[in-house]
Amino acid sequence: MIGPARRALYLTLAWLSFGLGVLGAFLPLLPSTCFMLVAVWAASKGSPRFANWIRSHPRFGPTVVAWEEAGAIPRHAKWLAMVMLGISITILAFTVSLMWLKVALIIGLVVLAIWILTRPEPVSSSS
Structure with missing residues (x-):
């Protein structure tokens, strides 16, 4: 179990990365996938429920899961x-x-x- 300060740090990083990933889906020069991978990693440490939500997201989930399972890139x-x-x-x-x-x-x-x-x-x- 991690402490509350570390959990808050991971959650902050997860939400920041997720937000940048969402922006990356709409802005041509900002990548989306790398931010989603960081978001899932950080969320796994701070909020497994949030990490699972990202993995099951219809837009971002398949790419994240493909990377986690096989190191695959579409x-x-x-x-x-x-x-x-x-x-x-x-x-x-x-x-x-x-x-x-x-x-x-x-x-x-x-x-x-x-x-x-x-x-x-x-x-x-x-x-």
């Missing part, structure tokens, strides 16, 4: 991530003046893209 999320990473790499290529920093950032984003693409897709994904 195809549409992979495509969106690739587009955003491509845009980020292009912007970095033309705006960062320090060559070592530019190369390091681009390599990091390419490694991230490879990691995302190698994640399995959910079995029940219709995408």
